[in-house]
Amino acid sequence: MRYWLTRLGAAILLLLAVSMLTFGAMNILGDPLFNILGPVARDTSNPRSVELIEQAKAQYHLDDPLPIRYVLWLSDFVRGDFGVQFSEDGQPPVADLITERAPRTLALLIMAQVMAIAVAIPWALWSASRANSTADKVSTVGAFLVIAIPEFALAVIFSYIFGIRLGWFPLTYTADTSLGERFHALLLPAITLAIPICAVYQRLLRTDLITTLQEDFILTARAKGVSRRSILFRHALRPSMFSFVTIVAITSGALIGGALVVENIFIIPGLGRAIVEAILREDFPVVLTIVMIVALAFVLLNLIVDMIYSIIDPRVRR
Amino acid sequence: MTNMSAHMEHDQEALFADIGHIPVHDANAPVRRTLGIAFWICVAWLVVIILAAILAPWLPIKDPDENIILRNGERPPYPPSSDFWFGSDQDARDMFSRVIWGARTSLTIGFVAIAFGFLFGGTMGLLSGYFRGRTDGIVSFVFLVLLSFPALILAILITSLLDRSLTTISLVLGVLAVAPVGRVARATTVSFADREFVMASKALGAKHPRILVRELLPNVVIPMSALALLGIGVAIVAEGGLAFLGLSVQEGSTWGKLILFGSGSRVLREAPWISFIPIAVLFLTVLALNFAGDRLRSHFDVKESAL
Amino acid sequence: MSDTGAAARSPAAQRVEDHLGRSRTSTDVALIEVTDLKTHFATERGLVRAVDGVTLTLQRGKSLGVVGESGSGKTILSRSIMGLLPKNAVTSGSVRFAGQEILGLPDKQMRHLWGSEMSMVFQNPLNSLNPVMKIGRQITEPLKLHLDMDRANAEATAVQLLRDVHIPEPERRLKQYPHELSGGMRQRVMIAIALACGPTVLFADEPTTALDVTVQAQILDVINEQRRDRNMSVVLVTHDLGVVAGHTDHVAVMYGGKLVESAPTTTLFADMKMPYTKALMRSIPKLSEPSHTRLAAIPGRPPDLVSPPVGCRFAPRCAHARPRCTQEEPPLVATDDPSHLYACWYPVGSPEWNERDAELSEAGAV
Numbered sequence: 001m002r003y004w005l006t007r008l009g010a011a012i013l014l015l016l017a018v019s020m021l022t023f024g025a026m027n028i029l030g031d032p033l034f035n036i037l038g039p040v041a042r043d044t045s046n047p048r049s050v051e052l053i054e055q056a057k058a059q060y061h062l063d064d065p066l067p068i069r070y071v072l073w074l075s076d077f078v079r080g081d082f083g084v085q086f087s088e089d090g091q092p093p094v095a096d097l098i099t100e101r102a103p104r105t106l107a108l109l110i111m112a113q114v115m116a117i118a119v120a121i122p123w124a125l126w127s128a129s130r131a132n133s134t135a136d137k138v139s140t141v142g143a144f145l146v147i148a149i150p151e152f153a154l155a156v157i158f159s160y161i162f163g164i165r166l167g168w169f170p171l172t173y174t175a176d177t178s179l180g181e182r183f184h185a186l187l188l189p190a191i192t193l194a195i196p197i198c199a200v201y202q203r204l205l206r207t208d209l210i211t212t213l214q215e216d217f218i219l220t221a222r223a224k225g226v227s228r229r230s231i232l233f234r235h236a237l238r239p240s241m242f243s244f245v246t247i248v249a250i251t252s253g254a255l256i257g258g259a260l261v262v263e264n265i266f267i268i269p270g271l272g273r274a275i276v277e278a279i280l281r282e283d284f285p286v287v288l289t290i291v292m293i294v295a296l297a298f299v300l301l302n303l304i305v306d307m308i309y310s311i312i313d314p315r316v317r318r
Numbered sequence: 319m320t321n322m323s324a325h326m327e328h329d330q331e332a333l334f335a336d337i338g339h340i341p342v343h344d345a346n347a348p349v350r351r352t353l354g355i356a357f358w359i360c361v362a363w364l365v366v367i368i369l370a371a372i373l374a375p376w377l378p379i380k381d382p383d384e385n386i387i388l389r390n391g392e393r394p395p396y397p398p399s400s401d402f403w404f405g406s407d408q409d410a411r412d413m414f415s416r417v418i419w420g421a422r423t424s425l426t427i428g429f430v431a432i433a434f435g436f437l438f439g440g441t442m443g444l445l446s447g448y449f450r451g452r453t454d455g456i457v458s459f460v461f462l463v464l465l466s467f468p469a470l471i472l473a474i475l476i477t478s479l480l481d482r483s484l485t486t487i488s489l490v491l492g493v494l495a496v497a498p499v500g501r502v503a504r505a506t507t508v509s510f511a512d513r514e515f516v517m518a519s520k521a522l523g524a525k526h527p528r529i530l531v532r533e534l535l536p537n538v539v540i541p542m543s544a545l546a547l548l549g550i551g552v553a554i555v556a557e558g559g560l561a562f563l564g565l566s567v568q569e570g571s572t573w574g575k576l577i578l579f580g581s582g583s584r585v586l587r588e589a590p591w592i593s594f595i596p597i598a599v600l601f602l603t604v605l606a607l608n609f610a611g612d613r614l615r616s617h618f619d620v621k622e623s624a625l
Numbered sequence: 626m627s628d629t630g631a632a633a634r635s636p637a638a639q640r641v642e643d644h645l646g647r648s649r650t651s652t653d654v655a656l657i658e659v660t661d662l663k664t665h666f667a668t669e670r671g672l673v674r675a676v677d678g679v680t681l682t683l684q685r686g687k688s689l690g691v692v693g694e695s696g697s698g699k700t701i702l703s704r705s706i707m708g709l710l711p712k713n714a715v716t717s718g719s720v721r722f723a724g725q726e727i728l729g730l731p732d733k734q735m736r737h738l739w740g741s742e743m744s745m746v747f748q749n750p751l752n753s754l755n756p757v758m759k760i761g762r763q764i765t766e767p768l769k770l771h772l773d774m775d776r777a778n779a780e781a782t783a784v785q786l787l788r789d790v791h792i793p794e795p796e797r798r799l800k801q802y803p804h805e806l807s808g809g810m811r812q813r814v815m816i817a818i819a820l821a822c823g824p825t826v827l828f829a830d831e832p833t834t835a836l837d838v839t840v841q842a843q844i845l846d847v848i849n850e851q852r853r854d855r856n857m858s859v860v861l862v863t864h865d866l867g868v869v870a871g872h873t874d875h876v877a878v879m880y881g882g883k884l885v886e887s888a889p890t891t892t893l894f895a896d897m898k899m900p901y902t903k904a905l906m907r908s909i910p911k912l913s914e915p916s917h918t919r920l921a922a923i924p925g926r927p928p929d930l931v932s933p934p935v936g937c938r939f940a941p942r943c944a945h946a947r948p949r950c951t952q953e954e955p956p957l958v959a960t961d962d963p964s965h966l967y968a969c970w971y972p973v974g975s976p977e978w979n980e981r982d983a984e985l986s987e988a989g990a991v
Binding site: 014015017018021022025026144145147148149150151152153156157159160163164171253254256257260261264265275276279280282287290291294295298299 | 471
């Protein structure tokens with residue numbers, strides 16, 4: 001129990017640090033007044049402009065020192081008030097943007113992970129049971145090559161082969177279509193994301209499986225007359241999953257970066273695209289919010305990994 | 319008890335301890351310490367690329383920015399031919415020389431970023447692994463915070479707030495490298511700091527700086543050289559990612575920008591080589607770096623760690 | 626042995642089953658006949674002759690001790706008989722189990738015998754049990770596999786098995802994991818697993834080496850008790866002569882991949898012929914000797930199994946060796962008792978041996 005509390009405390013500390021850094025960076029390096037008012041902010045000769053400027057300053061506490069602005073922002077944030085999108089007409093709340101965009105990114109990430117895991121596990125089992133055979137060596141080289149390809153390159157190649165030449169997938173995502181069509185539009189981007197991480201997973205799991213297969217208890221299972229298949233699936237797989245689980249969780253974080261790139265290539269209106277657009281427009285409430293959400297996801301993932309560990313490995317249970 | 323312990327360490331015992339398991343490999347075959355020919359092929363490729371990049375201004379290649387319209391009346395983009403080895407892009411610029419000039423920027427970014435990461439991250443890791451205690455606590459926390467940002471977002475954030483010069487981009491990626499490198503440096507240092515030769519040094523009265531520089535640093539640097547190679551590959555790819563978000567260097571071209579330039583759906587349909595050739599060069603370079611790094615790593619037998 | 630309902634038995638296993646059925650109560654039928662068994666491994670250093678021509682038999686219900694140092698081939702011998710070898714092993718000779726030739730049979734067929742007719746208990750129970758699988762499941766697995774039991778039956782049988790090996794609170798243990806038990810209990814669990822389907826032969830490979838001295842005797846007693854109750858044969862592999870002394874009917878001594886002496890246990894201890902066996906005996910510390918008596922260890926190292934020495938393999942380390950020992954390999958011959966075999970030119974009690982022994986005790990070396 002105490003362990004979990006400390007973890008929680010550390011996680012919160014981490015999130016605070018992340019938010020401070022981002023908030024500080026945006027306010028120091030950017031110009032919030034300009035964001036809100038546009039060119040009006042520079043127009044100090046015009047009395048009407050000056051009035052608007054004063055108004056904005058009061059509304060957003062821009063004259064207060066940075067720490068106070070931070071605290072104010074934080075207190076709003078934890079209550080769910082993410083501020084408004086400065087750069088959009090009418091300045092709609094950031095929360096709207098998030099709820100609109102987030103599901104697509106989430107769908108993309110989940111699809112990619114599911115596909116990668118679904119392929120990596122059988123692949124790893126297959127190669128571990130044939131370790132060092134020719135087929136396995138070929139597959140190992142293949143996995144190695146795949147890992148070396150950057151996502152954007154893969155995205156370009158795939159959209160060429162499957163989008164342009166074969167026409168199996170649409171090249172962009174349209175929001176107003178049916179669920180099936182939207183799902184279809186997300187497939188190619190998800191596959192693009194899934195392939196490199198699938199290779200990473202497979203490499204790791206294969207290594208762990210091979211190590212586990214050398215353990216004494218596998219010999220015991222063999223001496224009991226258990227079939228090769230059963231040995232792989234029921235005896236060797238579970239003890240080999242520890243690093244696998246960790247890396248899946250870690251990769252989920254890295255995937256977010258990959259999703260960013262892929263969203264921009266396939267023009268999918270998700271969080272990745274949103275943050276890029278927001279950064280280019282210096283719309284920092286949006287940037288700040290999305291960064292915080294991603295950081296939160298990161299931290300949560302780590303906690304989940306620890307929890308899963310304690311379930312899978314009975315030796316670790318508290 | 320019969321006294322057999324005198325014979326316990328016979329090497330045959332080790333051989334037989336493995337027997338009976340579902341076999342993989344002669345587990346006691348001497349570990350191959352040679353780097354292998356594939357390693358040297360990778361090194362050769364890297365040397366070629368690096369030399370081409372450095373010597374670009376003096377090489378007998380076309381001007382990468384010059385629009386060279388062929389006299390036979392055909393319109394660009396031109397597919398690969400004897401005039402244009404890698405073909406040309408939509409604006410009739412020679413892809414071969416663009417790729418070489420792109421290498422200059424991409425490789426520079428990669429090297430500078432990793433150099434920065436190793437300099438700062440490595441030092442921090444070394445110090446925190448050696449001194450432990452509060453230093454370690456603080457440094458580890460810093461690493462953790464840095465790692466909690468998905469790398470690309472941090473890169474985007476800073477490049478958008480500052481300018482997009484070569485220096486900035488390289489440094490931003492360098493900052494991103496600090497934490498992963500630092501963690502490995504710390505772990506490696508910790509594993510060495512407990513060894514006898516360090517204690518011996520202390521017992522002889524050596525002061526901290528001496529121990530750090532003379533004893534630990536050489537031992538830590540060697541296994542981390544493998545990490546450096548892998549890291550350069552990651553940095554180059556990261557630059558590519560930034561390019562695809564429109565956030566790479568403003569001046570000049572990089573491989574990422576080249577790929578981006580050729581990736582519009584119309585261009586891709588008509589002239590795939592504009593994108594594919596830089597992709598191929600990038601891929602081979604990253605592959606060479608990965609493989610060489612991997613080989614070095616198994617050569618020095620460092621524990622696995624994710625970058 | 627219960628009648629099995631296991632599906633699709635291999636022909637070999639079926640023949641074994643028939644033969645065993647016929648010989649269920651008789652004890653004078655040889656259960657295992659090993660003839661000139663050789664097991665070699667192709668490694669990078671050359672061909673390792675781990676077992677180099679061993680012949681022995683085992684009757685139903687009897688226990689055989691196989692004694693030797695590390696590298697003598699005793700473990701490989703037991704695994705070769707059982708057929709649990711890695712892919713790079715090359716075997717020759719013959720191993721008959723209940724009259725059926727099993728040497729060289731593919732794994733697919735052997736799997737019907739493993740765990741059901743022949744079982745093995747290994748040395749280190751901590752590593753030999755699956756750390757992330759409950760004990761109950763590890764015991765019921767062979768029951769479901771070979772005897773086609775349903776879950777309820779299997780669990781009930783598992784509880785009974787745990788009782789047979791004297792584990793307290795057996796129902797509770799089913800739900801526990803290996804790391805929750807002590808070393809002695811884990812080894813009992815291993816034995817329970819091995820006994821689950823009522824095998825006709827149990828191979829115990831150094832079952833007590835990794836355990837506390839106090840627990841060792843208990844484990845050996847459990848094995849023996851089960852042997853009597855089930856009329857099961859036991860092959861006990863160990864480096865410790867003391868272990869075989871009270872717990873086996875017959876002893877086979879191995880050295881350098883070869884069988885060097887074989888005798889009923891009492892005969893062996895009363896009248897050992899091999900100088901090697903004698904040296905082993907002498908190196909056991911005895912209560913009767915004054916304290917601080919120096920342990921008489923055997924000097925030198927076991928032979929290289931890739932290129933073993935010419936002549937008797939023990940000669941380089943034998944204090945009683947003579948020129949002939951390093952030139953000609955002594956054949957396995959019998960004493961007056963046909964069940965007592967040994968391979969030595971100048972065995973214990975021969976004039977040459979006595980002469981050398983006298984010289985050595987004068988010099989204080991023995």
